[in-house]
Amino acid sequence: MCTPRWSPGVARRPSVLLAALAVLAVMHVDSWAHDEEDLKTAISLANLLRAARTVISANQDLINDATIGDKGLSGQVVLGNAIENYRKLTGGDPRDVDPESRQGRLLAAQMVAVVEVMDENQATINSPNVGFKGFVPAVFARLVNERFKRKIGDEAEVKVTGPPERVRNRKARPDQWESEMIQNKLMSPKWPKGDVLSMVAQNDGREAFRLLVPEYYGAGCLACHGEPRGEIDITGYPKEGGKLGELGSTISVSLFR
Numbered sequence: 001m002c003t004p005r006w007s008p009g010v011a012r013r014p015s016v017l018l019a020a021l022a023v024l025a026v027m028h029v030d031s032w033a034h035d036e037e038d039l040k041t042a043i044s045l046a047n048l049l050r051a052a053r054t055v056i057s058a059n060q061d062l063i064n065d066a067t068i069g070d071k072g073l074s075g076q077v078v079l080g081n082a083i084e085n086y087r088k089l090t091g092g093d094p095r096d097v098d099p100e101s102r103q104g105r106l107l108a109a110q111m112v113a114v115v116e117v118m119d120e121n122q123a124t125i126n127s128p129n130v131g132f133k134g135f136v137p138a139v140f141a142r143l144v145n146e147r148f149k150r151k152i153g154d155e156a157e158v159k160v161t162g163p164p165e166r167v168r169n170r171k172a173r174p175d176q177w178e179s180e181m182i183q184n185k186l187m188s189p190k191w192p193k194g195d196v197l198s199m200v201a202q203n204d205g206r207e208a209f210r211l212l213v214p215e216y217y218g219a220g221c222l223a224c225h226g227e228p229r230g231e232i233d234i235t236g237y238p239k240e241g242g243k244l245g246e247l248g249s250t251i252s253v254s255l256f257r
């Protein structure tokens with residue numbers, strides 16, 4: 001029969017383990033503080049992107065109105081509304097973050113990206129006698145993220161992606177890590193709805209703090225991403241057959257180390 005026997009080797013283990021734990025505890029405090037700062041910064045970038053994108057969805061009917069020329073949606077107007085949305089969402093103001101800090105620098109770059117994208121698309125948005133102009137929240141968000149990357153891509157990346165079979169624009173395709181995390185974690189029935197995921201992982205060969213923020217299809221999304229699957233939506237893409245409440249989108253933020 002199997003009676004447990006303690007060999008001297010096993011008996012020694014606890015002290016070895018304790019020593020290892022002591023080292024880990026110190027390292028943990030250190031990296032924990034670092035991760036907390038990363039998490040705060042990454043979440044603020046995701047929130048500001050959402051706050052700005054909401055301005056576009058709230059004004060979608062105005063943008064698509066063929067009877068109005070100038071829509072009054074300049075870069076500064078949209079940024080002002082985005083900051084207002086951000087304050088409602090978080091209670092904070094991105095302009096209050098120390099501009100010398102990394103978070104302040106990244107948020108400032110994102111705000112400039114919003115202004116530039118809007119100013120550069122005035123002709124499209126204000127073109128007379130055109131209804132649907134293709135300037136939808138997802139396009140706006142992608143343009144802002146691309147501009148942000150051009151400004152500060154050595155330090156950080158913000159991207160909107162999703163489950164691979166739901167992604168329309170090839171530029172938005174998930175990388176291997178995103179794809180695995182979306183399918184194995186965020187889409188798992190065990191994943192608490194709305195919880196973000198973060199860890200240190202590789203991005204394009206570089207170590208990064210990575211954050212994924214899940215977003216779920218609301219009724220407004222399904223006109224384009226819903227059923228019947230394959231039917232062409234107003235933007236010219238085939239619908240994905242998505243259902244209310246399903247994971248439709250993921251904001252992915254990387255802070256390179």
Ligand code: HEC
Nearest residue numbers: 138139142161162166167168169172220221224235248249
């Ligand atoms: C008017 C149609 C329309 C509506 C409504 C709409 N989308 Fe999209 N969505 C698009 C188009 C078009 C693209 C491709 C944008 C591009 O070219 O980058 C897109 C892209 C996306 C992407 C980026 C990945 C990709 O495929 O390029 C996600 C994620 C997404 N949509 C989720 C949503 C969610 C969530 C909602 C609701 C909150 C929503 N969409 C509402 C048309 C729409």
